[in-house]
Amino acid sequence: MPSASSTPTDQPSATAAALLQARRDKLAKLHELGIDPWGQRFDNAQPVAVVRERGEGLDQTADDGPTVRVAGRIMLLRNAGRLVFLDLVDRTGRIQIMIGKKQVGPENWPVVSCLDLSDIIGIEGRLGYSNSGEMTIFASSITFLTKSLETPPDKYHGLVDTELRQRMRYLDLIHGEGVRDRFVARSRIIESIRRVLADRGYLEVEGPTLQETAGGAAARPFNTHHNALDIPLVLRIALELHLKRLLVGGMERVFELGRVYRNEGISPRHNPEFTMLEAYEAFGDYNTMMDLTEAVLLAAAEAAGAPETFSWMGHEVSLKPPFPRRRYDDLLAEVTGCDPADPTSVAAAAARHEIETTGRHPDVIKSELFEATVEKTLSGPVFVIDYPASVCPLTKRKANDPTIAERFELYVAGMELANAYTELNDPDLQEELFRTQLDGLPEDESMARMDTDFIKALRHGMPPAGGLGIGIDRLVMFLTQASSIRDVILFPIHRPHGGG
RNA sequence: GCCCCGUUAGCUCAAUUGGUUAGAGCAUCUGACUCUUAAUCAGAGGGUUCUAGGUUCGAGUCCUAGACGGGGCACCA
Numbered sequence: 001m002p003s004a005s006s007t008p009t010d011q012p013s014a015t016a017a018a019l020l021q022a023r024r025d026k027l028a029k030l031h032e033l034g035i036d037p038w039g040q041r042f043d044n045a046q047p048v049a050v051v052r053e054r055g056e057g058l059d060q061t062a063d064d065g066p067t068v069r070v071a072g073r074i075m076l077l078r079n080a081g082r083l084v085f086l087d088l089v090d091r092t093g094r095i096q097i098m099i100g101k102k103q104v105g106p107e108n109w110p111v112v113s114c115l116d117l118s119d120i121i122g123i124e125g126r127l128g129y130s131n132s133g134e135m136t137i138f139a140s141s142i143t144f145l146t147k148s149l150e151t152p153p154d155k156y157h158g159l160v161d162t163e164l165r166q167r168m169r170y171l172d173l174i175h176g177e178g179v180r181d182r183f184v185a186r187s188r189i190i191e192s193i194r195r196v197l198a199d200r201g202y203l204e205v206e207g208p209t210l211q212e213t214a215g216g217a218a219a220r221p222f223n224t225h226h227n228a229l230d231i232p233l234v235l236r237i238a239l240e241l242h243l244k245r246l247l248v249g250g251m252e253r254v255f256e257l258g259r260v261y262r263n264e265g266i267s268p269r270h271n272p273e274f275t276m277l278e279a280y281e282a283f284g285d286y287n288t289m290m291d292l293t294e295a296v297l298l299a300a301a302e303a304a305g306a307p308e309t310f311s312w313m314g315h316e317v318s319l320k321p322p323f324p325r326r327r328y329d330d331l332l333a334e335v336t337g338c339d340p341a342d343p344t345s346v347a348a349a350a351a352r353h354e355i356e357t358t359g360r361h362p363d364v365i366k367s368e369l370f371e372a373t374v375e376k377t378l379s380g381p382v383f384v385i386d387y388p389a390s391v392c393p394l395t396k397r398k399a400n401d402p403t404i405a406e407r408f409e410l411y412v413a414g415m416e417l418a419n420a421y422t423e424l425n426d427p428d429l430q431e432e433l434f435r436t437q438l439d440g441l442p443e444d445e446s447m448a449r450m451d452t453d454f455i456k457a458l459r460h461g462m463p464p465a466g467g468l469g470i471g472i473d474r475l476v477m478f479l480t481q482a483s484s485i486r487d488v489i490l491f492p493i494h495r496p497h498g499g500g
Numbered sequence: 501g502c503c504c505c506g507u508u509a510g511c512u513c514a515a516u517u518g519g520u521u522a523g524a525g526c527a528u529c530u531g532a533c534u535c536u537u538a539a540u541c542a543g544a545g546g547g548u549u550c551u552a553g554g555u556u557c558g559a560g561u562c563c564u565a566g567a568c569g570g571g572g573c574a575c576c577a
Contacts, residue, residue, distance in 0.1 A: 081533040154511040
């Protein structure tokens, strides 16, 4: 039985305690001065960027600049006796403040000795330039807005430790180079996607995240339980099947932009929860969705401020539409030299790449061969079209060839960014495909999970339609040049630290 | 799940082949300074070297196990 006494690691070191005490002493001093260290509403503050713009036109030698009012966090503090310089940062930028003992008067000056790095203050003062030519607000009053009790990271290096950066994202956002910009870009990208879809008459909807059956993708779900109903539930792994029910319901253009959950491995390209866009358009097909994909990507790139052509993970990428469209079998033949129409030839090529072939469905073998050989050659962007039908149980087959599914995947820089189909709307074929378990695929990894409620919906009639899925996190990675998915997710999953 | 690498002060990093009391910058405290720019100058305090074992006269350094993180493989998007 573990000891009930507190472990030594619960005790802060003397350094940590002294750093904290120093700030608590200043907190107490503020109270003594009759100042609320936790501040109040602060009206009419101008964004630093606006103030800076205003300062650009000023005569640098004049001392009659306009009065401005800003609020922000103290990032640097330079104390020169009866004169203090500090760098104040708000959401729009950074500006230098000068506080002089004579200038702010005896009622303000004692407050200055209570200022620490990371405190949040409001400043009113004249905008001008310091002797060394830096744009500066010469403070006439200081308003204390919030005391910071913890020591900030190294003011020059910031927070470098990857783990700390992710667990304490708030610090990373304050101190990390470009971190804030990347998450701003993410927000703008998502905004642009909503705009593109809304402009085309799509409605945004919200499907259930708690489901009885995890359908629409090949992935292991998270299991949970509802107490009042006393039933097991799973978290959704895709948006697809409920959006298609809405097509049946006459919502002819719908999309959902939301979180899905897959109980699988973690890597620089995988987080257990991630954000998906799925969009469905009645009376369209996969060609419709290729056009939509190009529009979404172009708008997203513009929103993120990404150049039209750039290099990412060692690939040169140009987002200029139209993106090339290449048939799956053609690519496979080009790269491997096999005959995609001949299972024996495919199996022989697969064997050369040490892919297990015995007892497995020919299309599973083909699919693995494709992933092992073709994928990494796809710098893209390129639409890979017309997949082997049996690995696509939710996709309409080609009218003249039931072995080919009308599906595309968009590859950019060797990474799969989008996946789309001409949607299967034949309820009898859908039911049959749900019942079919492909040889060599464990049930967990199959999309063939029977959803009788969905089949019933299809029997009521789902219009022919195109459907599209885009992994938003990967899109953001690509457009903000991030090499890890954890750099574009604010709070990626982490194993809890020991000790509970 | 498997393989490789990392973890030293609040933060960023040193520490020779295993050898004195584990060092430095930032941060903190004391003092000086009305134009600084990672301000500077003088002084002070601050460490369970991730954890638990082991080898050794002696371990931050070597060995074993574990924790957490990073990368790769597998799986997937």
